[in-house]
Amino acid sequence: MKWDTLDEEPCSLSRTVAVVGDRWTLLILRECFLRVRRFEGFQSSLQITRHLLSERLKKLVRFGILRRVPYSEAPKRYEYILTQKGLDLYPIIMAMVHWGDTHMGDERGRPLLHEHKTCGKQFDPVMVCSECGETLHAKQVHVHAGPGRKEMTGL
Amino acid sequence: MKWDTLDEEPCSLSRTVAVVGDRWTLLILRECFLRVRRFEGFQSSLQITRHLLSERLKKLVRFGILRRVPYSEAPKRYEYILTQKGLDLYPIIMAMVHWGDTHMGDERGRPLLHEHKTCGKQFDPVMVCSECGETLHAKQVHVHAGPGRKEMTGL
DNA sequence: AGCTATAGTTCTAAAATAGAACTGTCAAAT
């Protein structure tokens, strides 16, 4: 496939997959949300090869998900900070964490617990309809082509 | 990396990534939610090589996300149906679609629109706290180690 | 001058993917 133009397909899922649809990128983003910011930090916690880490970070910067911000002049050193576009990936990451909690758990229990500072409780993420607030299920959703598409061949 | 044992890591994100963390798998799942069920259907709409499609479908069946159901004896033919575990991936897919709609759009407008049959309106998915119902934002969440983990190195 | 920390780049071997052709079963058409 022409993965290099996947981000221009008339399908929002394809476009997202073009940016975050590989294993290393998702794991790097996990570290970002856990407040890792530096090259050595990513490298040592993920055991990713330096080459690939360098490449993935460049790609995330190119797509505007991370900002490369200097934190030291002489020697010039940079750290990688989530932009708003990057922070907006949180529902994707949390949805994946929640699915893993639900369907891939073992006898040891959940690896991590999430506390909502606003209400103080331990929570799970729930996806709801922006209009009526009801929990969303695949079967209650009808999909139809929008302006960005003639024929229907994607999500 | 040892991608073959990623699904046993003490991290729910890793475990999910082990199953759906590659481009073809995500695109195959998109087709599943668009009601594609058969080998030829996936192959022709995705232009994936038959080899990879075969391999990915096997993997999804192995992980219990699709069921391989016969729809014809003589010749034996099968179709691939989402299980409940598979249907539960919907929030992940929708979160990705929504991020794409928001951040990867072009002048042509959205490729697809989603209608919530329950309320009849065109909607966006929103991720809320299961306890208080408020919209979730990364910065309002505090993460701490659960029973499935001693040290904290994941989500 | 030598050691360490940080942030990469370069190199080769191994693994994954692309692309096309091939296999096998059966139904319908000639």
Added chain:
DNA sequence: ATTTGACAGTTCTATTTTAGAACTATAGCT
């Protein structure tokens, strides 16, 4: 009775990606 076509894969080679390790560069510290 033989050919054609649909379906669901499998097999093969060439190309691309990734793994793993070593190397480069800048600067502070002793």
